[in-house]
Amino acid sequence: MKKCYTLITFLLLFSACGSQNETILATEQTNTIETNSKPKLVIGIVVDQMRYDYLTRFESKYGEGGFKRMMREGFNCKNNHFNYIPTYTGPGHASVYTGTTPKYHGIISNNWYDKETKETVYCAGDENVKSIGTEDKAGKMSPHLMLTTTFSDENRLFTQMRGKTIGISLKDRGAILPAGHTANAAYWFHGKEEGTWITSSFYMNTLPNWVTDFNTAEVAKSYLKEWNTVYDISTYIESGTDDNNFERGFMGKDKAIFPYDLKTLSKDNNGFDILKATPYGNSLTTDFAIAAIEGEQLGMDEITDVLTVSYSSTDYVGHNFGVNSKEVEDTYIRLDKDIERFFKYLDETVGEGEYTVFLTADHGAVNVPAYLQSVKVPAGYLxxxxxxxxxxxxxxxxxxxxxxxxxxxxxxxxxxxxxxxxxxxxxxxxxxxxxxxxxxxxNxxxxxxxxxxxxxxxxxxxxxxxxxxxxxxxxxxxxxxxDIAHIAYSKKGSTHGSGLNYDTHVPLLFLGNGIKQGETYNKTVIPDIAPTISALLGISFPNGSTGCVLGFVIK
The missing domain is CATH 3.30.1360.150 (Gyrase A; domain 2)
Known part of the structure; x- marks a missing residue:
């Protein structure tokens, strides 16, 4: 087991990382084409609340160009875990990109009690900046509470600020923390009655034309439509029954069952915010990510750019309907199609083999304890x-x-x-x-x-x-x-936050320029991602990084 936990034990860390890499290099079989050039674009994808078993449980429903492409052509770390508590969105995104844990990067939760001000603070909240793109306070955000750099920061510094960094997510924290302190921009979705992408004055004073054009096109409005299953619901045998007592659903609909008329339901569910809890929120995120690549001309020269994309709808759907729901299954089937669409766009614009992408999650989730109790698995509520x-x-x-x-x-x-x-x-x-x-x-x-x-x-x-x-x-x-599988939550829907396998075991997939083809069951941890990408790019590690370079992933 690796012991890469403190900054002061660098020599021990180096030795532990080195010995593990040698072991895997000796056992992994790869079939790759060597390349000497750096990727023109690095895309980091975080799927909010994605348990590892979603890769395998829904695999028969996935197409060949999304998750399966990453597993087939790239490198699959099958025993990847978070190595800290609590497993929440803010700490998760910060840890993926800083290469360390809350012990050093300081994002100890989504919200926490500040011992100096005696107030609760939000991980991305910043009263010293202004909202850009809305009059609402939803734009008063920045990464100022994160204490360390991200690999995207280090890429900006290495390239003398010529390499761009753009962060994108429905959630502000999912866009801001990965993009780091030096980002050109981070954008997040403001729902309610507006349905627009916004930012803060930490990055700019006005929205770029391409963002304004995207908002004006009312893309979000086009997704206020029916949500039904992609395939015949009777074939969704990988999840539980559609009509059950373990799901919350939406206001204005008696039962949490398909189909969902989102346009009608939006009136009782905070307008455009309803999209966040449907797979269409992920589709909207993909649309905006593609617009960002075109608008910012990411990956169009030899200087590496970084695009961070966090798919948040999977988390909202999981909280609302639970791990075993048909809604979660359909959301991942649709996300797989969005990722395939995204990869096809990257192949055509940036160029196949010219970009590198990794995919992971910010945490997993526990099965609904009421459901576990119904099948005699120890679980409960606090x-x-x-x-x-x-x-x-x-x-x-x-x-x-x-x-x-x-x-x-x-x-x-x-x-x-x-x-x-x-x-x-x-x-x-x-x-x-x-x-x-x-x-x-x-308990x-x-x-x-x-x-x-x-x-x-x-x-x-x-x-x-x-x-x-x-x-x-x-x-x-x-x-x-x-206690294990005990949560402070409603008896419908589910949550996360523990250090147990259902919250810590998440996917880690690499694909593209500089990446070998293969897989491993050797344990990897979330802080390993940032130093691995840094090593691939030949740049400095994030300044607080405690993770190991996964040398067996890199060509």
Missing amino acids: DYDSRKEKFQAFLKDTFGTTDIVEKVSNNQVFLSKSKLKELGLNLHNVEQALVDEQISYE IAKVYTATTMNSTNFTTGIEVLLQNGFNQKRSGDVIIID
Whole structure:
């Protein structure tokens, strides 16, 4: 197992990465054509909430030019995992592109409690910038909370800012964090009554003409139509029944069953926002990515450009309908077609063999616990209200006040250092008292202190993932791990965030210029992606990178 966890153990990291690469090089069989030129364009694709088994479970429904092309012509890392907790969208996108974990890049969640301002902050929120393309505050975003560079930043620096970087996603964080600090632009979708692509003044003061033209063409409006299955629904045997008790669906429709009249339903589901929770949101993203390549002339010269594309609709659909739904299956069948369409466009414009693409996810998802219970698999739901009530009673009985706790956020307890000092309480003693109390609660599996995270070097188990996700300045004083397949969520739909296989095991596919053909079952981790692309391009690694170069992937 690799031990590439800290910046100060560079020699050990190099040795571990090197030995693994040699092992795989000796065992992998490849059939490739050598090339000496760098790719004109690097495309990073993140599929939001894509479990690895979606590649295999729906494989018979995929065409030959999308996922299957990547598996057939490129390199498939079949045992790829996140190596930290929590597995959320913000940390996931940051980790893919920075080559490190929240411990260093600082994006510890989508939202977290700021110990200095005493307020909850959003991973991409920035009150110091202005919205561009809308009057709504949805554009007040930037990457300023991310502490390290991305490989896209390093490519900009290496090329003296001549190589472009464009980030695209329905979600602001899915566009902003991958594109990094030096990006030419990041664009995200603003739904509601507008249905337009927007950005912020962090990047520019006005939208480029090609973005304005795209918005004016009302492409989003064209997708407010019926959503039915691509193929006869009776052939969707890879997923559960369409009519069941485990899916939320949309407001204005009694049952979560096909078909869905999106134009009619949009009136009760925040207008254009309904597209986010359908496969058409991915189609719209593909349309915009193609427009970006044309509008920015990406990949049209010998200086490498970077395009980051995050497909967000898969996450919205998964949250709404759950892992085992026919809606999820149809969404992936349609995404496969969009990716094939995208690749055909790249072949025709940038040129086949002139670009490099990787595809991964920002996290997986747990099956709906109510469904798991129905088939006798241990699972359940967390009662945070009763847990909070019990915890507050403990604080009053033990310390005479609840004020020693400032916030409970992301399964972390944040203590008030000023209140502890006022009461003459020792921080470490209080931390341990909270651990001893919380571990006695129902559905809590493990509890650790910040002191433990800072003083113990874990090498195995979920503790390693906790440590990789722990940022000393931003994380809490006590960290809680819930039972397996237990979530704080509605009993319909599903979520993610744990360090368990259903959340950590995600695809990692490489294709194109400089990439070998092959596959491996050797374990790889998300932070390996950025240094691998950096090595392929011959540029500096992201400045906080702790991942390994996957040398067996590169020609």
